[in-house]
Structures are given as C-alpha cells and as structure tokens.
Amino acid sequence: MRFSPRGLVPLVIAFGVLLPGAHAGAAAPPDRAPQLVGPLPGTVPGDRLAERVEDTYPFFSTPVDLAAAGYVEQEFHLSGTADGYAVDGTRVAAGVPYTTRVVVRRPAHARHFSGTTLVEWQNVTAGYDLDALWNAESVLRAGHAWVGVSAQRVGVDQLRGWSPARYGALDVTGGGRFTADELSYDVFTQAGRAALADRPRDGGPSSGVLLGGLRTRTLLAIGASQSAGRMTVLYDRVLPQQEPVFDGYAFVVGPAPTRVGAEPVFQVLSETDVTSPRRPADTDRFRRWEVAGGAHSGHEGQVYREPIAERDLGGAPTYACDRPPFSRVPVHHVTAAAYEHLRRWVEHGTPPPAARPLEFEADGVTKKRDALGLALGGIRLSQVAVPTALNTGDNSGETFCRLFGTHVPFDRATLDRLYPEHAGYVSRVVSADVANVRAGHLLPADAKRNLRDALAGWSR
Known part of the structure; x- marks a missing residue:
C-alpha cells in the first residue's frame, strides 16, 4: 500500500x-x-x-x-x-x-x-x-x-x-x-x-x-x-x-x-555515562539530566529481556563481572518523566526543568561519593537518597560488565543503623520521591511503585 x-x-x-x-x-x-x-x-x-x-x-x-x-x-x-x-x-x-x-x-x-x-x-x-x-x-x-x-x-x-x-x-x-x-x-x-x-x-x-x-x-x-x-x-x-x-x-x-x-533535544544519562565535569549547558533547545547511581544497562532491563533471550536466542547471556552487577536505580523512571517533558516542550513550548549535575573531585576524573560510596549530585531517586544498597554506575570485567554498574545490598547492621524503624525508612522514601515529583524528575505513578517497594521491606 x-x-x-x-x-x-x-x-x-x-x-x-x-x-x-x-x-x-x-x-x-x-x-x-x-x-x-x-x-x-x-x-x-x-x-x-x-x-x-x-x-x-x-x-x-x-x-x-x-x-x-x-x-x-x-x-x-x-x-x-x-x-x-x-x-x-x-x-x-x-x-x-x-x-x-x-x-x-x-x-x-x-x-x-x-x-x-x-x-x-x-x-x-x-x-x-x-x-x-x-x-x-x-x-x-x-x-x-x-x-x-x-x-x-x-x-x-x-x-x-x-x-x-x-x-x-x-x-x-x-x-x-x-x-x-x-x-x-x-x-x-x-x-x-x-x-x-x-x-x-x-x-x-x-x-x-x-x-x-x-x-x-x-x-x-x-x-x-x-x-x-x-x-x-x-x-x-x-x-x-x-x-x-x-x-x-x-x-x-x-x-x-x-x-x-x-x-528540542533531551539527553538522559546514567552515572556510567558521565565521565567528565565538562558538559554542555542547558539552552532553550537542549536539556541534560544525569542520574546518580544509575547504570547504562541496569537491573530492570536485564530482568525483562532474560526470558525473551531464552525464547528467541536459546539462552540468556551470563557475565562474570568484577563486582556484583546491575544497579537497581530505575533510570527508566527518569526517562519516562523526560518523555513527558519533551512532549509538553513540543506541544506547548514549555521547557523542562533543569537538574543538578553529578559532582567530580578536583582531578576532573573521579566522581565525588559519600561515606556509603554513593555518587553525589545528579538526580537522586529514593533508591540513592534513602539507600538500602550500594548502587553505582561503575563496574569492570568481561564484555559488557562496565555498562552494568553495581548493586551490593547493605548488611543488616548497616540497615539498622540507617533506619532504626521501618516506618522511618518508608517516610524518608516518600519525602525523597515527593521532592523528585515536585522537581519534575519523577512521575507520580513511579513514585507510587517506589512506595510499594518500600512498604515491602528491604527489597532493594
């Protein structure tokens, strides 16, 4: 036709x-x-x-x-x-x-x-x-x-x-x-x-x-x-x-x-992808967001594609990375918010909000990290702002390992020190997500999903 x-x-x-x-x-x-x-x-x-x-x-x-x-x-x-x-x-x-x-x-x-x-x-x-x-x-x-x-x-x-x-x-x-x-x-x-x-x-x-x-x-x-x-x-x-x-x-x-x-152009980067403090400035035609703790290819995508690879390729790939792979910071939540802003930008001329960039040490190569090892700056979803694991954009090892980031759950002693009561943990997750929704970096529906995960316990 x-x-x-x-x-x-x-x-x-x-x-x-x-x-x-x-x-x-x-x-x-x-x-x-x-x-x-x-x-x-x-x-x-x-x-x-x-x-x-x-x-x-x-x-x-x-x-x-x-x-x-x-x-x-x-x-x-x-x-x-x-x-x-x-x-x-x-x-x-x-x-x-x-x-x-x-x-x-x-x-x-x-x-x-x-x-x-x-x-x-x-x-x-x-x-x-x-x-x-x-x-x-x-x-x-x-x-x-x-x-x-x-x-x-x-x-x-x-x-x-x-x-x-x-x-x-x-x-x-x-x-x-x-x-x-x-x-x-x-x-x-x-x-x-x-x-x-x-x-x-x-x-x-x-x-x-x-x-x-x-x-x-x-x-x-x-x-x-x-x-x-x-x-x-x-x-x-x-x-x-x-x-x-x-x-x-x-x-x-x-x-x-x-x-x-x-x-208009929207760029969304995980922590993996940000390798220098030198970056283009936002303009009336360009916006850039950087997601702390996120990986170039994280946990959500791997879980989704594994059964498809089994069906269509006869098996899903396995990897021997130097550190436990697949950050669980949901970069796709930020991407979903970016699409909505891009749509409004096109239809109504409304520019998206800006986002804080990731921070670097004076050497211009090393990312700044807090005492838990989490990157500073960037869009800080509740999985980073109220962490139950070390999620980063860094890893090494065979083939694609450098794209997977890391995910290392905190031990019980660390969780108890950070969050003496589960209710307090849930309250902090809600506060972090509300702040991200208000900033325009997270959609309310994804904040609700984070709340469900938080109520379920230390699932992340």
Whole structure:
C-alpha cells in the first residue's frame, strides 16, 4: 500500500518555539513515500499460526500482556528508496531501494491513544535488534504508541538468519553496496513518516496503516547508547539536508547533538555515562539530566529481556563481572518523566526543568561519593537518597560488565543503623520521591511503585 504524502504546511515558529502540534517539515515526494506490507501473521510460540514456519512471530516480541492493557503488537515490512550518508554527513548515494521491518505496540482503540508516538532506533550493540527503551509500564499507562525501527545492517542480517522465511527479503545495504549503515538515517526518518501518514490531512479521514488509523499529534525520536550515537549523526549532519520529520528527540545513555536546531533535544544519562565535569549547558533547545547511581544497562532491563533471550536466542547471556552487577536505580523512571517533558516542550513550548549535575573531585576524573560510596549530585531517586544498597554506575570485567554498574545490598547492621524503624525508612522514601515529583524528575505513578517497594521491606 502506498501512503499519501504528508500534507503539512510550514507552521509558524514564534520566539523560536514550535507551536502546539507543529511540524517544521513537509512530506516526502510521492515517489519517496514508504510502502508497508502487513501486519504480518504469527504471534509468540503457542499461537496456532506460529506452528507454520512461514509465519513464525516477531523477533523479540514482548511477553507483556498487551491485550489486557488494550494494546496490540504488530509487525510490518517497510520498503522504499533511501539516500545514503557517511558519518560526516556527506551524501554518498541517492534512491537506493531498501526493505526493513517495523514493530508497533499501540492502543487498540483511538479513544485510548494519547496522540504521542515514540519511534525507537533499535539498538544492535549485542548483535541483534534490542528495544532498549521499551518501557511497558510507562507507555501503557500514558497511552502512547511505540514504534521500533530496524535501521542497521547488523540487526537486519541477524533477523534474516533467525527466520529466512519471515525476514529473508529484508535489506538495508542496497544489495551489499552500503554496509556501513549509510542508508540507516533515511530509513529511520521514513519510518517516522509512515507513522505520520496516519495523521489526517486538513482534518480529513486518516489513510494510514502503520498505527491502525491512530492519529499522531506528537512524534518523538528516541535512541539509547549506540542508537543515540547514530541519531546524533542524523541530527547534526543529515537532518539539515532533509525535511524534518520528528518533533523532538530523546538521546538516552548516549551522546547528544551539538547543533542547535528547531527540534528540542533531551539527553538522559546514567552515572556510567558521565565521565567528565565538562558538559554542555542547558539552552532553550537542549536539556541534560544525569542520574546518580544509575547504570547504562541496569537491573530492570536485564530482568525483562532474560526470558525473551531464552525464547528467541536459546539462552540468556551470563557475565562474570568484577563486582556484583546491575544497579537497581530505575533510570527508566527518569526517562519516562523526560518523555513527558519533551512532549509538553513540543506541544506547548514549555521547557523542562533543569537538574543538578553529578559532582567530580578536583582531578576532573573521579566522581565525588559519600561515606556509603554513593555518587553525589545528579538526580537522586529514593533508591540513592534513602539507600538500602550500594548502587553505582561503575563496574569492570568481561564484555559488557562496565555498562552494568553495581548493586551490593547493605548488611543488616548497616540497615539498622540507617533506619532504626521501618516506618522511618518508608517516610524518608516518600519525602525523597515527593521532592523528585515536585522537581519534575519523577512521575507520580513511579513514585507510587517506589512506595510499594518500600512498604515491602528491604527489597532493594
């Protein structure tokens, strides 16, 4: 099916801030509009359709019970022609055919849709597509749609080997001519255009397929780690040569652009990712938050992905790190708050609150720490402000250990010294979370989850 071109006219920019719902760019020409095939059949193992090899199911399909929340997961093949760019922004190819896959998790009914669509550049650092920023709890309660895009060769090649029947036709290299992901930037933005095709023209009926007719009001591009690096190239060097597609960008646990553009930029970093006191200043187009005690890849994501890896890869990886891995500081709570601020920034021109940076010693290398070993400064969630364990962003050892941070529970004597009464501990957790909610660094729903954990005892 061929989408109608995006019929948005240039919108007024007042005082350098996009007005509510404004998109600065026009549609791709009709001959560049991406085409979709799908939704593809097949669900996770156990479904009758999945017994047929040609159907299988989407790789890394979420085990979350989406139906119970009024959501659906669907997968599409996205095809078109893309231009190619080197990492310095040089255009090296034009009109190269591609076919990739797009995964959508969205409300089943328009009445439950917030109007915000998060488009994630799937992370391929592990050698396969990873929905690193899929946060089911926050996305479902907000009513957002989430779109995962397979933009890079490594992820697509793994998909082709995982299920030749389902993914064998995918190619983002132009038949092997562009193997350094030169097409990835255009592929990603065209996936964004496919989501916008569900938005009506001038109040007319929706003609889109990707989101099942849901009408996107605010389109946010999100990427974590290596994907954030790719999005930085897109924003700094490729986007000035293209018609803008996304309203705002979130760069999580990875680099962020240096160019000042019309679209606001939000950067969220864990303690792992902050290695120097030299950092860019906040502006009316850029905001940076740093999370004390958080890890580049923490406990929550590992727990979520373990059963998926068992199902789709035959086993979850294990690691021999020098210290107990996986910080339990929920960086994803801060990211969820950042998305809401980014949405309001786009729709209403309301800039997000600032956040205190992490502190460094005079040498400019060593982070300042308190007597318990916890980092000073930064956004201090209750897991750090009222600690029951040493959570840091540091670790070492094999492979990815340096990204996992540490988690070392305090012994009973330390807990008794810090919190003679459990009620006092719970009260301090509530105070810390209320302060973070008021500061805009934590959503009330996540503060409630922290309270439940605190009431359960020394679970963290």
